[in-house]
Amino acid sequence: MNPLTGTAFKDIYLNMGSSGANRYVSYYTNQLYTTKYKVYLMSLNDKVVSPQADGTYGTDSTLNHTVRIFNRQADTLALRFENSVNVTANTYTEFYLGEFTNDEYNWLLSYPASSPSGVAYTLNPATRYIRVAAPATATGRPFNLTMNYLKFEPVF
């Protein structure tokens, strides 16, 4: 429960310890139009007692997350955005990553592009591939990744 908003979190936590250098979790979206967006990362870096009785996981260490956004071009990925943030422990607010300008939306909206939940299942020229990655080195810190959501706020 977020103590600031009183709302529940639903997220993913990749517990990788010391062996997750450069590892990542990836997403697709077809919902970004051609405009400038402010990008925010909501990550909950905390310790949790697992209900599966496999003990407490998580850390008090700061975790480093790098967010990369790619265009798909003929089955290759072209990097369009890259920025890193330090996800400090027990921070219940969004981390600002910077501005991303989406340069092209070259696909008819009437084509099915995503499920009702917003998860993209049709890959096309409008698709953006997103990775949230652990750093290459993290002296004394785990390579864990945690993500509640990425937010793209249009700049008008």
Add this chain to the structure above:
Amino acid sequence: MRPYFNGANADTANSNASWVTVKDFAIRGLYTEAHLPAVLESKFGVKIAMNRSSIVSVKKLSNGIAYIMNASGISVQEKIPVVYIEGESPYSFSVPSSATVFYRNE
């Protein structure tokens, strides 16, 4: 809306801009002039301000009522919304075999 759908193919961009403009103009339900709410919501969740002073004329149709307005009543923020990518719905991940992946509700 045209600037929000730029691309190499002008026909695709124009088609997208046209669709995004008109897709919220049909509202489910019957709203007579006497009971017209201040805000209507399209099936796509877009809110439309129904400012009475913007209504130029009202046409009764066989399947509803058409309000001819001199302003759309829809903000660009409604058309181009904030996008959320939810962490618990990944496409894939690259993790070492020793890793544990948790999908959390807390």
